[in-house]
Amino acid sequence: MVNNAGQLYTMEGVAAGLIMLLTAYIVVSTTSIYTTGDTHIPDMQLEQLGSDVLAMMDTPDIDGGTSELVGFVKKGTGIGGGNDLQDEFLANCKMRSGDPDDNLRAQVYLSYRTLGGSVNTTLLSSPDPWFTGRENTVRVTRWVQLSQQPGDMPGDMRTDPQAVLVEVLLWRA
């Protein structure tokens, strides 16, 4: 014969167990944070910085003059071209108070429409020797209009007036 005395104690035990489980759940969920990482915030800052620097470099000193950026792009990959653009861009990015931010690195690309009508992207600065392709990079771009072909460019580039896209890959090493 089943004895049904003490059923209330059993129920109390079950209730206590549930309360303990709930407490453990709340404790764990309030003290741990589930995020996929907060890299978005420095990415946003870096992208904004890069865009601002490109916009600044694309602003002519005098009304109707040629901007610094256009001057660099016109030289192509030659002297006074892509490498100097990269240096000047990084120098402008590092222009701030406090530590000089030496870890900032950049690589400049140029996208153009070829004679055949497709879009080609070429490296304008010399490749960064430490670039592995796994860096957390941001890309900032700026339109530049050219009246003729820049110096030392691939042969499929057109010679008539054209719009090209300067792309800067920016990352912290």
Next chain:
Amino acid sequence: MACMNEDGQWIVLMGLLVAVALFFLALIINQSALVGQTTAEGVLEFPKNDIRDLRSAVFDYIDASCDSGVKEDIVAISLERKNAVVSFTADVTPWDNNLYMVDLHYNNGVTVYNETVYY
């Protein structure tokens, strides 16, 4: 059970309430850590600089006497490198030869931007 001392139950109950309230406050603090991420994602997603740069490129195109090759460049490179469908027209207004009516459309799949501007 009948012999249990029932004094002080209110104090125990209030203590429980305070403990639960503390846990909820901790939950709110926990969630606040996500705020910066969503904001940053929103800023990264929104192509503010792209649109402003496109506008200035279109104005440069008008300054350079509306070369059709430049227009094709902007449309083709936008699609290829910026993942954005861009379409624009610039027509001289009938009442002023130096005033252009620019119709600009931009769509990168997330943000759609349409503008009619006189330049």
